[in-house]
Amino acid sequence: MYVGYLDTNGTLFAKVLHKGDVFVFPKGLVHFEFNFGATPAFGIAGLSCQNPGLVRVADSLFGASPAITNEVLAKAFRIDAATVQRIKAQFTTKK
Structure with missing residues (x-):
């Protein structure tokens, strides 16, 4: 399973479990x-x-750094x- 979270600056922390x-x-x-x-x-x-x-979900998901993979986002949103x-x-990528 691939899991992760975004901190308040949009930084992605992820790991394969x-x-x-x-x-x-x-x-x-x-x-x-x-x-x-x-x-x-x-x-x-x-x-x-x-x-x-309060979390700005769209900013967090689509502007994460490093970016969440397109595969994960496509599956999550069915697009x-x-x-x-x-x-x-x-969205601009936050650093």
């Missing part, structure tokens, strides 16, 4: 989980707060990679 691995998503940040394997994946989530605050690239062009 294998059976038994653990990954912590900080409270209130945009995050994703993507099963790119051929078999079903299983994950357990624990939440600590029902009020995560093609060309559409993802057109959307990404509307």
